[in-house]
Amino acid sequence: MAKLTNQDFIRGSGSTQNRALTVAGLIASAIIVVALVGTAVLYPRITAPSGTELRLVVPALGPGVKTKSKVLLRGAEVGVVKGVDATAPDTVTLDIVLTDEAIKSLTDAFEVDYRPANYFGITAVNLIAKPGGSPLHAGQTLSRAKVPDFTMSTMIEHGSTVVDGTLSREMIATLDKVTRYATGLAPLIETMIVVSDNVARTQKQLPSTLLAKMNDITDVFPEANKETLRGLNSITNSVFNRMPDGSRGVDEAYHKLMDDSLTVAATGLFGAVGQLLGSHSTELTPFVTSIKHLVDPVSGILGGPESMTTLTTAVNALQSAFAGPPGEQSLRLRLVLDTVPSVSQTLASVGVRPSSDYAVGMKKAGTKKASTKKADSNYSGAAEKRTAANQTTGQPGRGN
Numbered sequence: 001m002a003k004l005t006n007q008d009f010i011r012g013s014g015s016t017q018n019r020a021l022t023v024a025g026l027i028a029s030a031i032i033v034v035a036l037v038g039t040a041v042l043y044p045r046i047t048a049p050s051g052t053e054l055r056l057v058v059p060a061l062g063p064g065v066k067t068k069s070k071v072l073l074r075g076a077e078v079g080v081v082k083g084v085d086a087t088a089p090d091t092v093t094l095d096i097v098l099t100d101e102a103i104k105s106l107t108d109a110f111e112v113d114y115r116p117a118n119y120f121g122i123t124a125v126n127l128i129a130k131p132g133g134s135p136l137h138a139g140q141t142l143s144r145a146k147v148p149d150f151t152m153s154t155m156i157e158h159g160s161t162v163v164d165g166t167l168s169r170e171m172i173a174t175l176d177k178v179t180r181y182a183t184g185l186a187p188l189i190e191t192m193i194v195v196s197d198n199v200a201r202t203q204k205q206l207p208s209t210l211l212a213k214m215n216d217i218t219d220v221f222p223e224a225n226k227e228t229l230r231g232l233n234s235i236t237n238s239v240f241n242r243m244p245d246g247s248r249g250v251d252e253a254y255h256k257l258m259d260d261s262l263t264v265a266a267t268g269l270f271g272a273v274g275q276l277l278g279s280h281s282t283e284l285t286p287f288v289t290s291i292k293h294l295v296d297p298v299s300g301i302l303g304g305p306e307s308m309t310t311l312t313t314a315v316n317a318l319q320s321a322f323a324g325p326p327g328e329q330s331l332r333l334r335l336v337l338d339t340v341p342s343v344s345q346t347l348a349s350v351g352v353r354p355s356s357d358y359a360v361g362m363k364k365a366g367t368k369k370a371s372t373k374k375a376d377s378n379y380s381g382a383a384e385k386r387t388a389a390n391q392t393t394g395q396p397g398r399g400n
Contacts, residue, residue, distance in 0.1 A: 081094055110133070
């Protein structure tokens with residue numbers, strides 16, 4: 001005898017509860033079967049795309065094209081792929097459904113290609129409207145002999161083919177050399193940057209002024225180029241490139257003579273001189289040392305910037321020393337060379353010292369200016385006296 005199970009949420013006896021559970025299970029099973037049948041039969045019909053159905057016969061199927069793939073027209077979605085049949089050996093059949101607006105804007109002359117529908121690379125069927133043709137109608141079959149493939153997967157495949165064909169061992173070695181050469185040029189580029197920075201820091205005039213001076217420099221370029229070409233022509237037509245009969249060529253005998261001459265000069269002359277100097281190094285040392293002792297004082301004799309300033313003052317005074325009308329100029333001259341180191345040392349060796357006025361002037365700038373003015377007045381008075389004497393004697397000469 002079967003054992004009865006009592007359910008707290010169902011009232012009644014055990015048999016009543018079993019009947020209630022059996023009925024509830026049958027009803028649930030019927031509901032599930034109806035839902036499955038509705039999903040399998042009714043849902044595809046409800047969600048099926050609405051529009052005009054066309055059939056495309058193309059030579060190949062684009063990567064990623066499948067049922068429910070998008071159909072694009074000018075970048076907008078105008079339909080979907082309803083079915084794909086690739087059982088034929090040389091063709092693929094695409095069943096597409098287009099909206100009524102797309103059917104109205106297209107004719108049977110449109111073109112087809114495959115391209116990404118978005119940045120993620122999902123492939124779509126793209127339609128390209130073309131002029132002419134007949135209106136489209138439902139169920140029409142259109143064949144296309146060529147369908148370009150612009151999908152992302154094809155682009156990556158072609159890119160890998162190009163890389164595989166170009167990145168050979170020779171190309172890699174060349175790129176390695178280019179990298180090493182570029183690394184070697186880094187110091188040159190750094191030097192150019194440093195030079196440009198120094199030029200920018202030391203530039204004292206506007207670029208317009210510098211360009212004007214550059215024009216003056218480039219004015220001589222044509223003549224320089226002419227002389228350069230003349231020099232090259234002279235080298236080309238020299239005796240080194242002429243045969244004894246005057247024709248152009250290489251005179252082997254002349255070149256051999258020059259080579260022998262240079263060999264004799266290198267080995268016989270300079271080699272002998274080198275041997276002579278090398279064998280008498282002990283005797284030459286005192287001679288070289290004496291020359292060094294003679295040359296070392298030259299820098300002290302010439303003096304520093306102060307001596308150059310004194311010489312500049314003397315030259316300027318010499319330029320303005322001649323005074324008077326044309327034909328009767330008189331020379332006003334004062335020697336201020338006792339401060340030049342070479343002259344002062346010579347004068348000091350014979351017991352002559354610089355003038356006291358100059359010595360005082362070197363100590364105090366004000367006294368120097370006063371002495372200069374006094375000396376100029378003395379020079380002017382002496383020049384006037386000499387000019388009057390010359391006019392009295394009738395000798396238009398120069399004063400000393």
